[in-house]
Amino acid sequence: MSNIDTREIKILSDILALVLEEEEGQSHAALSALKARARKNGTTGGALKNLFATIIIDPPKPTRRRTTAGHKADLDEENASLRRHVQVLTSNLQTMDVRLRSAEAQSFALQREMFQVRQSHAEIGALLEVETQGRSRSMMMVYIALFAGIVLGVAAAQLYHAFSFAPVIDRASYLNEPFSNARPS
Known part of the structure; x- marks a missing residue:
């Protein structure tokens, strides 16, 4: 049965x-x-x-609970063991709670620091862009001034030669003369 x-x-x-x-x-x-x-x-x-x-x-026998002193001692020991286990779990829970709060605080601090870094990065990028634009403008001005100086220099040289009284060299005499000054062979 x-x-x-x-x-x-x-x-x-x-x-x-x-x-x-x-x-x-x-x-x-x-x-x-x-x-x-x-x-x-x-x-x-x-x-x-x-x-x-x-x-x-053979009918099934009903289960009955033992109420002997040995059983009661076993129950008391089991209760004490369960209480110790509950205390350990409570202590672990409190430790984990403290760690969680610490991790949350650290996470908040890191998020704040990351925000500051991003903000600084954006400011530096803006300053770099302004600096780059300023350099390109100044370089452009240097190139314009150099080109203008060359053009003015050539123009001034031409004006000087146009208005100066330099002796005129007659080159016609060189054209009719045989190569007398030629090198001996």
């Missing part, structure tokens, strides 16, 4: 009680449930008959 589950016997008895109900719908549903459970467990009518015979011969 030790292999019979008392819970199964309770379910079986509830279903049988519903089968014997006077209301037609409940008894039909309980009978269908009994058939489905028997099919699921592979139970035949003969096996069910043997189960009832076993229950009648």
